[in-house]
Amino acid sequence: MKSMSKWLGVMLFCVASLPLLVNAAAPDYSRVMILVKRGVLSSESHGDSLKTLKLLAPDMRPLVPPSRERTIAQLQALQRHRLDRYFMVDTHKLTENQAESLLDKLRQNPLVESAEFEPRVEGMHEDNGKPIKKLASKNIPDFTGQQNYLQGKATVTPYKIGGVNAVEAWKVLGGKGRDMQVISAEINRWAEEHVDLPKANLEIDVGAVTGSHDTASAGIIASRENGFGTTGIVPYVNLGYLHWGTDRLLQLADKLSEGDVVQIGVHIREKEPFSEVGCMVRCFVPIEDNRTVRDIIAYLVEEKGVHVVEAAANGNINLDHPFFNGYYDRNVFDSGAIYAGSVDPKTGLRASHSEYGSRVDLFSWGYNVTTTDWSVSNPTTGYTHTFSGTSSANPIIAGVVASLQGVARAKGLGNIPPKELRKLLVETGYPQINGDSTEIGVQPDLEVAIRKMLEDKPPAGRLAVPEEVASGETFSAHVYAGSPANKPLNYLWTATGFEPSRGDTQSMSFKAPTVTADTRGTLSVAVSDGTHTTTLTEHLNIKAPAGGGECGDIPTWDVEKIYAVKGEEVAFEGKKYKQHHWSRGQRPDIYSAPNGQPWLPGVDCP
Structure with missing residues (x-):
């Protein structure tokens, strides 16, 4: 294990650098996230160099705590997403001026690639619904008939769009989410004392207070099938809670299994006005606007096989705007998460608050959502008919994902790779009333998705590669794949321009080509069970050395x-x-x- 620890020291700074998005996120001032440069130190001297950083920031600690039990494969998985290169500094006891001064010094340090305050994350509480009148616990009506988002594609007056067809999924084994796990990641937590909600089966909580927002999210996903109140899309699911935090999201990874679902019900507040994209007030962006969070989500999806659904945010901002310089272009980088946009069910068109653009995969109801509610005066029997925003669409989509994955498991198909499941929902969903499927994607139709999924299918898998590598760098790539028929699999890699250019093992080590200008590379692997073949492809950026070509x-x-x-x-x-x-x-x-x-x-x- 000592040799592995030494190797970790060597590799700690040997992952490709990345260009950082220049945005206007409002800083939180409580913590700084540091990304160290690749290749800055040798194994013999990395300890001394870290000491120079700790002189500036004595409280600096790694995002990923060191572990002697971590295998080489696990370490490589972290490195593919830069997670071994992040450090955190607690600055909540400093004044804003002191914190800004520290940030400037860190940015000037030659070991540091980037240093940023964590952005101000908000819990989307403006989406909370108006509580209906207080109900007696023994006299709660059945509101399921008013949960129109559970219904099929047909519309119900006064609404101009249908629902996700959960009622049909319930007729299929696994469609109610039995043995599935969904984690709700929010600022506050749902009311476990609510008569219609389950207790948490897993939690990472550092003192979150009970609140209406997560109580509403939990009700959409998991309110129990009991003849009163509301019925969740997956009423038999195991529900867990994560008190939102960047480091806690990574801690969660160790507790999750392939096929689990995480719904993230928070967004980031930008400085206002955010005039570069035409937003003057209420300028919110998706949580993946934070690069560290995006790297963690990519790790969850690609390495762990976890389905991540996140609110597209309530900023009414076009994520394809030139200001973002392709940051949200899935052809440039795709974490694999689902972005949930929202529609106004009374118009059948995009809700005015919803983020939009090609990165928004799926949508659902953003107004008039019936679900559970919480208040100080009514902590156990609260309900609302007016939960809204991408806040309401997000748990609807998360419930859909859990239902579809639950059917796959129950029918012997195993765990569907997250990008494959997302693709299936997109291909079988239906658009806004105007037919536009490019603005906020489509609304899922579980009945159609299940039918298509249960057809004869080839092997499914996910390909894990770094987002970026350096010119001439050696890096790892891995394919996670499975056969619905439990057949043995064969692999054939195509890596034009890399060394080697071919391979036939599940995990490969490649050397990037030597380049003098930033170059786009492609890796693909054909996965075959002897009858069917699936080809998985991912792109990565090959970064030219700084100063390359300047000295003849x-x-x-x-x-x-x-x-x-x-x-x-x-x-x-x-x-x-x-x-x-x-x-x-x-x-x-x-x-x-x-x-x-x-x-x-x-x-x-x-």
Whole structure:
């Protein structure tokens, strides 16, 4: 295990760097998230270098705590999503000026790729519904008939759009969510004392208070089938709770199993006005606007096989806007999560609050949603008919996912890969009343989705690769796949431009091509059970070295190379350096001096 710990030290800084989205997120000021640069330190010196950061931030701790029990495969999975490179600093006891000063110093440190305050995350409480009159616990009506979002595609006056057809899914084994697990990740938590809601079977909670918002979400997903009140889309499901937090989301990963569902009912407040995208007030964006959260979600989806559903946010913002520079373009990067938009059921068109764009996969009701409710005056028998926003659409979609996955398990198909299940729901859903399926996607139709899923299907899988690698870097890739018929699988990789260019094992190690300009690469793997074949494809960015090509024929410094030839020249970030002492992995701009360092001081390239 000591050798593995040493290897972790080597690799801690050897994952590709990434361009960060420049946005206007309102800072929380309670915590700074640091992403260290790749290749900044060798295994022999990483401890000393971290000490220099800790002098600035004594409370700095890794997002992923070190573990001697972690296998190499588990470590590689974390590295593919940069999660071994994140550190957190608690700043809640500092004044805003002190916190800003610390942030500036961290950003100037040569070991740091990025440092950002965690953004201000809000619990979408503006979507809470108006409580109906207080009910006696022994005289609660059955409101299921008013949960129109449970019904089929046919409309019911005064509404102009139907529901997700959960009532048909209930007729199929597994459609009510038996043995499925859904985690509700929100700021407050549902009222476990509510007569129509279950107790949590799993929780990561650091003192969240009970509130109306998560009580409404829980009711949509899991209110019990008991003849009174409301009925959840998956009334037999096991329901868990996560008190929202970036590090707690990663902690949750260790407690989840393949096929579990996480619904995230929070969004990020931007600084206002957010004029770059035309928003002046109530400027909210999806939680994945935060790069760390997006990396964790990609890890959950690609490595753990967990279905993640997140509110698209209530900012009425076009996620395809040029300001975002392709950040929400799934052809550039796709975490695999489902973004849930919302429709106004009375018009059948996009709700005015809902985010929109090609990244919004699915939608459901954003107004007039009947579900459970909580208040101080009525903590046990509260209901509402007016829960709204992407807040209401999100748990509806999460319930749909749990129902479809529950059927797959009950019918012997096993766990459907998240991107495959999302694709199935998109292909079988139906659009807004105007026929537009590009603005906020489609509303799921569980009956059609189940029918299509139960047809003869080829193997299904998910491909886990880094979002970004460096020129010439060696990295890992892994395919998680299964056969609905439990047949043995064969793998055939195609990796044009990489070394090797072919492979036939489930896990592969590739070397990226050497490039002088940022380049788009593609990896694909054909998974066959001998009868059917599924081809999985993912794209990754190959990052050119900083300063590459600026010094004529002088080669760019290579983080993996051993430098032992005195006077050998390398180029790095617009300067050329000469080798002075043996080195490997020690950046020339950091480890250079007239004496005592591996490199002599750099000079500007001509």
